[in-house]
Amino acid sequence: xxxxxxxxxxxxxxxxxxxxxxxxxxxxxxxxxxxxxxxxxxxxxxxxxxxxxxxxxxxxxxxxxxxxxxxxxxxxxxxxxxxxxxxxxxxxxxxxxxxxxxxxxxxxxxxxxxxxxxxxxxxxxxxxxxxxxxxxxxxxxxxxxxxxxxxxxxxxxxxxxxxxxxxxxxxxxxxxxxxxxxxxxxxxxxxxxxxxxxxxxxxxxxxxxxxxxxxxxxxxxxxxxxxxxxxxxxxxxxxxxxxxxxxxxxxxxxxxxxxxxxxxxxxxxxxxxxxxxxxxxxxxxxxxxxxxxxx
Amino acid sequence: xxxxxxxxxxxxxxxxxxxxxxxxxxxxxxxxxxxxxxxxxxxxxxxxxxxxxxxxxxxxxxxxxxxxxxxxxxxxxxxxxxxxxxxxxxxxxxxxxxxxxxxxxxxxxxxxxxxxxxxxxxxxxxxxxxxxxxxxxxxxxxxxxxxxxxxxxxxxxxxxxxxxxxxxxxxxxxxxxxxxxxxxxxxxxxxxxxxxxxxxxxxxxxxxxxxxxxxxxxxxxxxxxxxxxxxxxxxxxxxxxxxxxxxxxxxxxxxxxxxxxxxxxxxxxxxxxxxxxxxxxxxxxxx
Numbered sequence: 001x002x003x004x005x006x007x008x009x010x011x012x013x014x015x016x017x018x019x020x021x022x023x024x025x026x027x028x029x030x031x032x033x034x035x036x037x038x039x040x041x042x043x044x045x046x047x048x049x050x051x052x053x054x055x056x057x058x059x060x061x062x063x064x065x066x067x068x069x070x071x072x073x074x075x076x077x078x079x080x081x082x083x084x085x086x087x088x089x090x091x092x093x094x095x096x097x098x099x100x101x102x103x104x105x106x107x108x109x110x111x112x113x114x115x116x117x118x119x120x121x122x123x124x125x126x127x128x129x130x131x132x133x134x135x136x137x138x139x140x141x142x143x144x145x146x147x148x149x150x151x152x153x154x155x156x157x158x159x160x161x162x163x164x165x166x167x168x169x170x171x172x173x174x175x176x177x178x179x180x181x182x183x184x185x186x187x188x189x190x191x192x193x194x195x196x197x198x199x200x201x202x203x204x205x206x207x208x209x210x211x212x213x214x215x216x217x218x219x220x221x222x223x224x225x226x227x228x229x230x231x232x233x234x235x236x237x238x239x240x241x242x243x244x245x246x247x248x249x250x251x252x253x254x255x256x257x258x259x260x261x262x263x264x265x266x267x268x269x270x271x272x273x274x275x276x277x278x279x280x281x282x283x284x285x286x287x288x289x290x291x292x293x294x295x
Numbered sequence: 296x297x298x299x300x301x302x303x304x305x306x307x308x309x310x311x312x313x314x315x316x317x318x319x320x321x322x323x324x325x326x327x328x329x330x331x332x333x334x335x336x337x338x339x340x341x342x343x344x345x346x347x348x349x350x351x352x353x354x355x356x357x358x359x360x361x362x363x364x365x366x367x368x369x370x371x372x373x374x375x376x377x378x379x380x381x382x383x384x385x386x387x388x389x390x391x392x393x394x395x396x397x398x399x400x401x402x403x404x405x406x407x408x409x410x411x412x413x414x415x416x417x418x419x420x421x422x423x424x425x426x427x428x429x430x431x432x433x434x435x436x437x438x439x440x441x442x443x444x445x446x447x448x449x450x451x452x453x454x455x456x457x458x459x460x461x462x463x464x465x466x467x468x469x470x471x472x473x474x475x476x477x478x479x480x481x482x483x484x485x486x487x488x489x490x491x492x493x494x495x496x497x498x499x500x501x502x503x504x505x506x507x508x509x510x511x512x513x514x515x516x517x518x519x520x521x522x523x524x525x526x527x528x529x530x531x532x533x534x535x536x537x538x539x540x541x542x543x544x545x546x547x548x549x550x551x552x553x554x555x556x557x558x559x560x561x562x563x564x565x566x567x568x569x570x571x572x573x574x575x576x577x578x579x580x581x582x
């Protein structure tokens with residue numbers, strides 16, 4: 001029996017060792033290491049000012065070691081981002097930014113990493129209240145990645161920065177430019193995801209500008225031109241219908257506008273899966289439920 | 296009287312451990328069973344990592360999602376997969392090795408020379424009957440768990456935030472792992488003598504079931520007490536499992552809990568079945 005027992009243990013340990021050797025510097029080991037360092041950093045980030053410099057240095061060293069050890073891992077670029085965040089949390093923004101710039105320089109082909117790094121750079125300037133540099137960073141994002149999540153939002157973000165600086169004229173000008181930009185993008189890229197996203201941002205900008213009727217018209221265009229499920233996902237449909245209702249009832253004080261949009265959609269696409277919801281909405285708008293008055 | 300019963304229980308357990316330690320043919324099937332389970336667990340553990348990820352990666356991605364291939368989320372999936380394979384594994388694999396061990400025990404008790412080939416041949420002949428017993432035990436376990444789920448669903452609806460009703464709610468919901476253990480103890484007790492009778496008397500499932508219940512009726516408290524004492528060894532594992540759920544800083548603790556759970560559960564099965572079969576054989580000789 002002893003022989004059998006030893007054989008079993010040898011098989012289990014041997015297999016474990018072989019599989020561990022395969023992964024000694026692999027992605028899984030990198031994930032594990034990164035997760036552990038990140039947890040350590042999370043405790044620092046809970047109260048950055050109370051944490052001693054030694055704690056920061058320890059985490060920095062661990063991230064630097066991670067970057068060296070997992071030089072060939074797809075997770076290595078994240079090491080730079082996390083390392084930069086440690087410096088930013090320690091309010092060493094300049095050093096943090098240099099790390100983020102390194103991440104960008106070394107990962108030019110990885111748009112996700114570059115966007116993360118640019119976003120972190122922007123955050124450091126916001127924390128320093130260096131608004132010209134924030135705008136400069138937004139421009140970098142817009143220039144390099146105009147169709148990324150942040151890229152699309154840049155005109156609105158710039159407007160919010162002008163708003164923070166109480167530069168009302170520049171804010172209005174930026175928003176007017178944004179309307180023009182989103183309109184031209186939607187015109188140039190009809191029947192495509194780019195066109196759909198452009199219309200969504202156009203509606204959002206028109207809401208900020210309180211151009212209620214224009215916003216309703218944009219929503220009508222979205223519904224009529226982009227009825228496919230790939231665009232009209234449950235979440236996007238919910239956002240559009242909610243916006244249409246709120247604008248028609250609260251801002252335009254004219255439920256007929258919303259009803260008109262829904263009826264046009266039902267007539268254009270009589271078999272669309274959204275019609276059931278739209279019919280209920282039309283009925284509700286026609287006969288709004290009576291609110292109980294307090295006695 | 297009670298002390299006498301206690302002494303009988305501990306003496307039976309002690310005797311079972313000595314029998315297992317002194318007779319490799321009885322112990323070896325359980326060791327093999329532990330080896331197979333640990334081997335499967337090892338494969339599951341390494342499945343998100345290279346090179347096994349080539350085989351398991353697409354399956355995990357398709358069934359549960361990409362995140363379960365990455366640390367530490369993979370440790371949330373590991374116990375779920377492990378739990379899912381337990382039922383078929385117990386019915387088809389564990390039952391065979393229990394059958395093999397008890398066949399050796401009966402042969403040694405009868406003073407026969409134990410030959411591996413003879414044991415396997417006899418165990419294979421009785422396997423279908425043991426399989427039926429294991430299947431019925433799991434069916435009963437499943438039904439009781441379904442009933443318990445109904446109780447739990449009712450407990451969730453209790454709105455009280457204090458008093459006896461609230462206490463009942465907390466006992467039902469927070470103690471679900473212990474209720475699970477209690478249900479296992481009850482089912483193991485009901486089926487306690489069926490597998491020993493199938494092996495010792497080479498009987499078919501239904502006559503063995505009848506005889507097993509008769510035997511249980513004659514020695515209920517001894518059997519129930521013996522199984523409770525043995526299953527109490529599993530309580531630290533439940534505590535460790537709850538700790539690993541709370542203490543999220545160490546996801547790897549999940550693996551350790553699973554390894555210990557395998558070893559402890561097999562040890563419990565080995566001791567319980569050896570003790571019960573020995574007890575049955577003694578009763579048979581006395582008659």
